[in-house]
Amino acid sequence: MNLANYINDLLYRYNCIIIPNFGGFVTNKIGAKIDEDSHTIYPPKKQITFNSHLKENDGLLANYIATSENISFEKASKAIDLAVIEWKNKLQTTPLQIGSVGVLTLNERDQIIFEPNKTVNYLTASFGLSAIESASLKRYQEQVKPLIPVIHTTAKKEIPAFIKYAATAAILLTLSFVGNNIYQHNKQQTILANQENVIEKKIQSATFVIANPLPTIELNVVKEIEIVKPFHIVAGAFQVAKNAEKKVNQLKELGYNAKIIGVNKWGLTEVSFDSFTDRNEAINSLYKIQKTVSADAWLLTK
Structure with missing residues (x-):
């Protein structure tokens, strides 16, 4: 059983994976960032750290292994204990590679130092996104010259008489049509206004009497915001x-x-x-x- 593979799977789903009697991997989400020196844009990701004080078994890792391997919770816990003993022995002499998660080493004070694998992004929201390199951008302010209208003058030409008469007749017909429409519109507005006055007078003269009015009901509505x-x-x-x-x-x-x-x-x-x-x-x-x-x-x- 490769314990590192199960830890790798759970880091995509949870923020803390505890290996009993060993330590825990903790993730924190960091946003996208830009490296101005290399002109590289990095997507959001999960930053992974290791906490050697997280040793109590919360059951998360053992349950996942038991479900994946179709074994009991007790057998999964024993398998984890054996893997932890092997890890501790290996750390005494050489660095310990935890799959694609990162590398664990011991310093001079026998403290565990973790170096995460920065090529793996455990943030599922950034799945498929990779770093983008782009050339540096320079902005140029374009000078806009004002547009000066150019007026071309031409020699005045005399308009024939029949064109003048035709234009005059068209203008008179248009004015007559518009004037007729205005008259019809004003007439309709006058009729509607008279009808509204009659209806309003009838409403004002009407009287409504309720013999046994219902009592007023007061409702106290409390809006709860969760x-x-x-x-x-x-x-x-x-x-x-x-x-x-x-x-x-x-x-x-x-x-x-x-x-x-x-x-x-x-x-x-x-x-x-x-x-x-x-x-x-x-x-x-x-x-x-x-x-x-x-x-x-x-x-x-x-």
């Missing part, structure tokens, strides 16, 4: 729903706005410390929780 909070700090994912509810109650006793945020595709009930509308606020709260409450908390974006 605020969408897409950023969740996950405390854990549980196979048993009762354990998830128990976790929510424990977190609420600690003062967190904990809740169940749903069931993932592997059937695990996910519990969050809190949810936020702003990503930066969520990340700041995540760092605080990792330092004080649980180092295994991670950020989920829905």
